Amino acid sequence: xxxxxxxxxxxxxxxxxxxxxxxxxxxxxxxxxxxxxxxxxxxxxxxxxxxxxxxxxxxxxxxxxxxxxxxxxxxxxxxxxxxxxxxxxxxxxxxxxxxxxxxxxxxxxxxxxxxxxxxxxxxxxxxxxxxxxxxxxxxxxxxxxxxxxxxxxxxxxxxxxxxxxxxxxxxxxxxxxxxxxxxxxxxxxxxxxxxxxxxxxxxxxxxxxxxxxxxxxxxxxxxxxxxxxx
Amino acid sequence: xxxxxxxxxxxxxxxxxxxxxxxxxxxxxxxxxxxxxxxxxxxxxxxxxxxxxxxxxxxxxxxxxxxxxxxxxxxxxxxxxxxxxxxxxxxxxxxxxxxxxxxxxxxxxxxxxxxxxxxxxxxxxxxxxxxxxxxxxxxxxxxxxxxxxxxxxxxxxxxxxxxxxxxxxxxxxxxxxxxxxxxxxxxxxxxxxxxxxxxxxxxxxxxxxxxxxxxxxxxxxxxxxxxxxxxxxxxxxxxxxxxxxxxxxxxxxxxxxxxxxxxxxxxxxxxxxxxxxxxxxxxxxxxxxxxxxxxxxxxxxxxxxxxxxxxxxxxxxxxxxxxxxxxxxxxxxxxxxxxxxxxxxxxxxxxxxxxxxxxxxxxxxxxxxxxxxxxxxxxxxxxxxxxxxxxxxxxxxxxxxxxxxxxxxxxxxxxxxxxxxxxxxxxxxxxxxxxxxxxxxxxxxxxxxxxxxxxxxxxxxxxxxxxxxxxxxxxxxxxxxxxxxxxxxxxxxxxxxxxxxxxxxxxxxxxxxxxxxxxxxxxxxxxxxxxxxxxxxxxxxxxxxxxxxxxxxxxxxxxxxxxxxxxxxxxxxxxxxxxxxxxxxxxxxxxxxxxxxxxxxxxxxxxxxxxxxxxxxxxxxxxxxxxxxxxxxxxxxxxxxxxxxxxxxxxxxxxxxxxxxxxxxxxxxxxxxxxxxxxxxxxxxxxxxxxxxxxxxxxxxxxxxxxxxxxxx
Numbered sequence: 001x002x003x004x005x006x007x008x009x010x011x012x013x014x015x016x017x018x019x020x021x022x023x024x025x026x027x028x029x030x031x032x033x034x035x036x037x038x039x040x041x042x043x044x045x046x047x048x049x050x051x052x053x054x055x056x057x058x059x060x061x062x063x064x065x066x067x068x069x070x071x072x073x074x075x076x077x078x079x080x081x082x083x084x085x086x087x088x089x090x091x092x093x094x095x096x097x098x099x100x101x102x103x104x105x106x107x108x109x110x111x112x113x114x115x116x117x118x119x120x121x122x123x124x125x126x127x128x129x130x131x132x133x134x135x136x137x138x139x140x141x142x143x144x145x146x147x148x149x150x151x152x153x154x155x156x157x158x159x160x161x162x163x164x165x166x167x168x169x170x171x172x173x174x175x176x177x178x179x180x181x182x183x184x185x186x187x188x189x190x191x192x193x194x195x196x197x198x199x200x201x202x203x204x205x206x207x208x209x210x211x212x213x214x215x216x217x218x219x220x221x222x223x224x225x226x227x228x229x230x
Numbered sequence: 231x232x233x234x235x236x237x238x239x240x241x242x243x244x245x246x247x248x249x250x251x252x253x254x255x256x257x258x259x260x261x262x263x264x265x266x267x268x269x270x271x272x273x274x275x276x277x278x279x280x281x282x283x284x285x286x287x288x289x290x291x292x293x294x295x296x297x298x299x300x301x302x303x304x305x306x307x308x309x310x311x312x313x314x315x316x317x318x319x320x321x322x323x324x325x326x327x328x329x330x331x332x333x334x335x336x337x338x339x340x341x342x343x344x345x346x347x348x349x350x351x352x353x354x355x356x357x358x359x360x361x362x363x364x365x366x367x368x369x370x371x372x373x374x375x376x377x378x379x380x381x382x383x384x385x386x387x388x389x390x391x392x393x394x395x396x397x398x399x400x401x402x403x404x405x406x407x408x409x410x411x412x413x414x415x416x417x418x419x420x421x422x423x424x425x426x427x428x429x430x431x432x433x434x435x436x437x438x439x440x441x442x443x444x445x446x447x448x449x450x451x452x453x454x455x456x457x458x459x460x461x462x463x464x465x466x467x468x469x470x471x472x473x474x475x476x477x478x479x480x481x482x483x484x485x486x487x488x489x490x491x492x493x494x495x496x497x498x499x500x501x502x503x504x505x506x507x508x509x510x511x512x513x514x515x516x517x518x519x520x521x522x523x524x525x526x527x528x529x530x531x532x533x534x535x536x537x538x539x540x541x542x543x544x545x546x547x548x549x550x551x552x553x554x555x556x557x558x559x560x561x562x563x564x565x566x567x568x569x570x571x572x573x574x575x576x577x578x579x580x581x582x583x584x585x586x587x588x589x590x591x592x593x594x595x596x597x598x599x600x601x602x603x604x605x606x607x608x609x610x611x612x613x614x615x616x617x618x619x620x621x622x623x624x625x626x627x628x629x630x631x632x633x634x635x636x637x638x639x640x641x642x643x644x645x646x647x648x649x650x651x652x653x654x655x656x657x658x659x660x661x662x663x664x665x666x667x668x669x670x671x672x673x674x675x676x677x678x679x680x681x682x683x684x685x686x687x688x689x690x691x692x693x694x695x696x697x698x699x700x701x702x703x704x705x706x707x708x709x710x711x712x713x714x715x716x717x718x719x720x721x722x723x724x725x726x727x728x729x730x731x732x733x734x735x736x737x738x739x740x741x742x743x744x745x746x747x748x749x750x751x752x753x754x755x756x757x758x759x760x761x762x763x764x765x766x767x768x769x770x771x772x773x774x775x776x777x778x779x780x781x782x783x784x785x786x787x788x789x790x791x792x793x794x795x796x797x798x799x800x801x802x803x804x805x806x807x808x809x810x811x812x813x814x815x816x817x818x819x820x821x822x823x824x825x826x827x828x829x830x831x832x833x834x835x836x837x838x839x840x841x842x843x844x845x846x847x848x849x850x851x852x853x854x855x856x857x858x859x860x861x862x863x864x865x866x867x868x869x870x871x872x873x874x875x876x877x878x879x880x881x882x883x884x885x886x887x888x889x890x891x892x893x894x895x896x897x898x899x900x901x902x903x904x905x906x907x908x909x910x911x912x913x914x915x916x917x918x919x920x921x922x923x924x925x926x927x928x929x930x931x932x933x934x935x936x937x938x939x940x941x942x943x
């Protein structure tokens with residue numbers, strides 16, 4: 001059976017620390033744009049930690065929510081792309097083919113989660129910072145749209161490794177960089193088509209919900225609500 | 231010829247072309263041949279230790295082949311070598327269990343930083359000008375040796391000072407052997423916001439002069455007094471792992487968590503209940519809870535050193551009735567009662583303390599009070615409570631003060647940045663200016679090392695033998711030793727090797743038990759007796775802690791607001807501000823990037839007609855700084871807070887002259903008897919100094935691609 005990759009985010013474990021944000025930069029060759037461009041809204045973070053304040057001092061609460069591409073089954077970004085750069089893969093990912101992208105940015109307009117980022121410039125890594133680049137991930141040039149891929153290079157690597165060693169891919173063999181870095185183990189990744197997988201189990205949790213699910217986008221990321229203590 | 235030889239040959243051919251213009255390429259050639267068995271495109275994983283804080287998280291580096299422009303033996307060329315591509319937490323590390331925080335992830339940028347010092351340098355301009363000229367290692371070491379020999383010839387060995395950013399590793403032991411062997415005082419440790427107060431309290435309460443490992447995973451109730459244990463305090467990754475397990479790893483059991491502090495920290499945001507108290511009164515709340523527990527016999531009354539350290543314990547802490555606690559702390563009496571019952575309804579429960587509560591003049595009382603509450607809850611050395619990792623309660627370096635610089639004639643700086651981390655009022659800068667000779671081992675020119683006469687750049691941690699014996703984070707003692715992950719990129723030298731070489735070249739050589747950095751890292755055994763212990767100066771059997779009002783610098787009428795600097799999630803104590811990933815990482819609580827800011831309660835801001843982003847002048851009795859306003863719901867109306875991290879005068883292209891340094895305007899008050907800076911004891915006033923100048927950069931708030939265009943300054 002084909003895989004259907006999904007993620008679960010346990011907001012009761014998430015501390016908002018931001019390790020996932022930096023891990024994603026390290027894994028996916030995401031450029032830093034610098035303060036001037038960041039001030040113009042051009043900073044790129046494929047995963048971000050959203051924060052929601054509730055109440056007023058002293059009865060004030062803050063809730064965190066890491067948000068990355070929700071890899072929707074009915075993704076609004078896909079049908080609007082004139083070049084099929086944004087498309088759906090067999091294992092359920094919203095993929096982006098950089099070579100096809102002509103930078104219309106229709107997909108970013110269509111995405112309700114605001115997780116697509118446009119390369120306004122060619123990225124720069126003052127030497128020798130370029131040595132940190134991950135050779136498994138292409139560097140995007142000016143004029144293309146980029147976004148979270150669920151670390152598709154890690155999925156491929158694990159599949160190739162399993163095939164080479166004549167093994168079945170086990171639950172937990174694939175970990176995107178954000179999941180790998182998470183100290184509190186708030187992020188879980190796996191195959192939703194495997195009912196025994198940890199992510200499938202969490203996706204069935206009564207605490208679970210999808211982000212903006214009434215839009216009908218059918219996301220493959222499940223958020224498990226933070227609990228409250230009396 | 232097998233494939234590997236073929237690859238080597240290819241590398242040789244490639245470098246021959248690069249070196250065609252050199253005089254005698256075949257002599258140099260051998261140095262450019264990779265001797266690693268790396269297959270192009272295939273990654274190897276090598277272990278190391280994260281250098282960013284004292285937690286000592288185990289990391290693995292993904293090493294792959296790359297073309298590196300480098301200098302070998304004075305010749306520049308391109309060499310194929312294995313380089314680190316990414317750092318990940320070591321899955322089997324008992325400290326971090328595979329996780330790694332944002333600072334740890336970004337540590338790889340230390341190695342590849344474009345402004346790293348690539349070779350030894352000597353000052354060529356005026357002190358502090360930042361003008362340095364390259365010198366050879368032989369010259370550099372000869373210069374250091376000559377200054378040390380001059381001290382020895384004058385019989386003035388004690389005027390050598392070694393100031394380090396303390397780390398629980400054998401490099402500190404070697405440094406101690408070196409300077410004590412020379413005849414100088416043991417190395418001084420400098421951390422802007424250290425944990426000396428808590429270590430002393432733990433020594434008095436439990437005879438362990440060390441930070442505890444909190445067994446969060448098994449706890450049912452955690453009450454934390456100001457400890458940012460998920461962000462910057464103690465062993466944050468270990469504690470985040472335990473926290474996740476505490477919340478959701480036990481079917482049907484979810485541990486509860488209450489945070490007591492006056493400015494919501496990253497940790498406070500995760501609390502079930504966040505309880506703000508008046509700054510400096512946290513210990514009163516702790517003893518108020520203990521009073522209710524004792525009065526209602528919710529737990530058996532404790533005796534022994536912990537109880538005896540608190541005045542009035544034996545008569546049930548009658549000074550700390552809920553009504554009195556309400557008066558002092560501002561927490562309602564009914565809430566004190568309820569909280570005490572909640573704490574004792576489940577077991578195990580634990581109380582921890584750290585951060586701002588210990589940075590008031592009465593910090594030691596607060597630490598002892600929370601320790602006593604923890605003891606009463608049965609948390610000492612118990613599952614779900616506090617453990618002291620065995621064998622790790624010694625060898626904390628002596629505290630740095632400006633006096634160290636005043637006495638020093640030769641100063642060795644080892645990654646410490648006291649100019650950034652000390653209040654201006656402590657006159658550390660003036661004292662440093664008078665030190666006749668300064669050598670720095672750090673990899674960057676920072677606020678302090680810009681004043682150095684000699685730069686002796688160390689390898690990065692990925693290029694070095696590393697080790698760590700963290701004092702907490704795991705119930706079992708952990709020792710990590712790892713070899714270099716990659717070869718050095720630049721003409722740098724391991725500081726450990728430099729010290730060993732200098733020791734041998736002195737006119738009267740220092741006998742050291744090791745010959746190489748590798749031997750030092752691999753040497754097991756007890757810590758050196760040369761490293762001084764901070765002796766608990768209070769006699770625990772005679773002096774009993776009781777609440778005294780904290781002293782605040784600045785009259786309340788003139789300086790109406792408490793000022794609370796805090797260690798930031800991105801930059802820690804500021805030593806990570808040079809890394810671009812961390813500058814552009816949105817702050818978890820505000821989403822600010824590349825900025826400094828001052829957090830103000832919405833009511834306070836409204837009263838002063840301050841809007842988000844307005845430029846604010848924050849003034850204490852000791853100076854003022856300017857930063858944009860951040861309207862922040864999680865802070866008391868009479869408190870303003872600023873993140874530590876930015877505001878460096880000199881710290882690479884990414885951090886120099888960016889933002890403001892809150893430490894600069896702090897009062898030079900200390901927490902007695904430790905001498906630690908009472909960094910939460912300064913009062914300030916704020917004034918609107920201008921409108922939004924665009925210096926507050928946030929990730930959230932505006933539609934991307936339709937940014938509000940700020941007016942140019």
